[in-house]
Amino acid sequence: MGQVTNKYKKIISLQKFPISDIKELISWYPNVSSLQRFGFLIEKYNACQPVINVLNEHLQKKNCYPVMLYPAKNKKPGKTGNRWKINVNIELESDL
Secondary structure (H helix, E strand, O other): HHHHHHHHHHHHHHHHHHHHHHHHHHHOOOHHHHHHHHHHHHHHHOHHHHHHHHHHHHOOOOOOOOOOOOOOOOOOOOOOOOOOEEEEEOOOOOOO
């Protein structure tokens, strides 16, 4: 659970990077499920709309499958109900 909270704190620092750098980073990053989780968390906390847009555009060109927000052995994600295809299987802290 702490991993998700720590990631949120790092998300805030994205605002200081040029969007062109973020696009380049996303373009070569191979782990689609991590990008899905990242987009979901940024959007959940309204952290950085330009990055949300870049991630969404990038992922629309990829084969994205439902994934768990917090990966768990022997569990498969079901329907997600969000554009990131994230199955929210943990409670997120709201006092960030």
